Amino acid sequence: MTESAATPQTTSTDAPGTDLSGVRVALIGAGNMGGPVARTFLSAGVSAENLRIVNSTPASSERAAAEWGATAAASRAEALEGAGVVVLGVKPYQILDLASEIREELPAGAVVISLAAGTTLAAIQQALPEGQPVERAMPNTPISVGEGAVGLMRGSAVDDQQHELVHALFSRAGVAVDITEEQVHAFIGAAGSLSAFVFVILEAMSDEAVRLGLTRNLADSLVQQTVRGAATMLLESGMHAAVAKNGVSSPGGTTVEGIAALERAGVRSGVAAAMATAAGKSREMTTD
Ligand SMILES: NC(=O)c1ccc[n+]([C@@H]2O[C@H](COP(=O)([O-])OP(=O)(O)OC[C@H]3O[C@@H](n4cnc5c(N)ncnc54)[C@H](OP(=O)(O)O)[C@@H]3O)[C@@H](O)[C@H]2O)c1
Structure with a gap:
């Protein structure tokens, strides 16, 4: 079940910037962790217009979009349309159901990033179309001020360019490091929690x-x-x-x-x- 990056990579806030202004992101679940992830992506260069948030109700999406400086999507389908990156920021017990629900609407090739603790790449990949690139990201809340840490776990269908895109998105988090799924438990002790x-x-x-x-x-x-x-x-x-x-x-x-x-x-x-x-x-x- 452990999947590791071919070339472990570390990104810090000093890393040179990648132009992310054209990257469309759908963020499903902008709560305590998804919200800071939105802020991090915006400071890395994603435009507010291209970062579309969908929570459990339109009112909640509007509230979160206003709080984090992004755009509220009227529906999940609207958020997913044309997205190059899809962040799953719901609670761990919801993540596999959500993955199954969006599998038909996911743009082919969109990189799915799961924030959920305790759900493996294998389980998420199984719920999504075959070959969909999936990464897990384990952040902590200080990423909201650019002084946090994120552990990135790369799925088998993610190519080097897609993995670099994920690093670029987290380049303003503080530090973003490649870890294996076996290391994520230690990472939670040493950073997440x-x-x-x-x-x-x-x-x-x-x-x-x-x-x-x-x-x-x-x-x-x-x-x-x-x-x-x-x-x-x-x-x-x-x-x-x-x-x-x-x-x-x-x-x-x-x-x-x-x-x-x-x-x-x-x-x-x-x-x-x-x-x-x-x-x-x-x-x-x-x-x-
Ligand atoms: N909190 C942390 O420090 C931390 C650290 C690392 C990883 N994580 C991971 O981050 C994930 C989220 O945790 P959290 O602490 O941010 O939880 P949270 O504050 O409860 O946020 C969950 C978000 O999901 C939304 N949501 C719920 N059902 C939805 C649905 N059906 N469709 C769309 N959006 C929906 C909620 O929107 P409403 O408010 O409208 O219900 C809320 O914005 C978890 O998987 C957790 O393992 C958290």
Whole structure:
């Protein structure tokens, strides 16, 4: 069931741009994840007119199109007409039914991108016409600000040009990497679900800063800026986290005392457990 790209590829926001202004995209399901995907495609160069959204009702399509700066389609057929790329952004339990419903309306050669966790390429390919190119994309929500991560899984019918198109569409996501379907479980632990774990930790840090006497606004901005700064410092310098941590740990000082308390509280094992549990859940949810 595992399918991998012939030539694994990584795209970051620094990659040279491809002209996407003529690419027509049908986005079926612009919710919590489909919406940020729309924003990413628009910032990569897809025109608002060519990015057509269809949700479960016309009112919902209009709302999502207004929110994300795209165009609402009056119907699924209208969204699919002439589409070169079709994104399936519905819930995992809906994805195979949706694939079966659109199989007759899909333009031949349109690249189908599924965002669904737990549904394999093989299962989606089986629900679609034979030879339809299919990719899976596993994004996280920080792609909405161009600072996320997307794991791309390439189906067997996708040619190099189509795969490059998918990379170009996600070129403003932050980082887009080729992964195998076997790696997607680890990817969910290390990126897909990880942003939520970071939000929990940020909330805890902010709450404690308030308990220590700072106002909520000041606490939030100090914590958020410090976490962003720490990550940017590592990204830009290539320094390992352990080296950076040692650099702020003076003998007998405040930081090393705090780190000892962090270790006694089991933060490291808690983080590992959260990531391993998310990866395990992904594996458990996966059906062919
Ligand atoms: N959330 C994440 O962080 C995340 C991360 C990676 C992957 N994913 C994947 O992204 C997919 C969507 O998850 P989500 O969190 O974005 O869910 P969501 O917020 O519930 O969005 C689902 C969207 O699908 C639309 N929809 C439902 N039934 C439809 C139909 N019959 N025709 C057209 N549109 C329909 C909904 O429109 P209405 O609002 O009109 O019902 C809504 O816009 C899932 O497969 C999930 O595995 C999510």
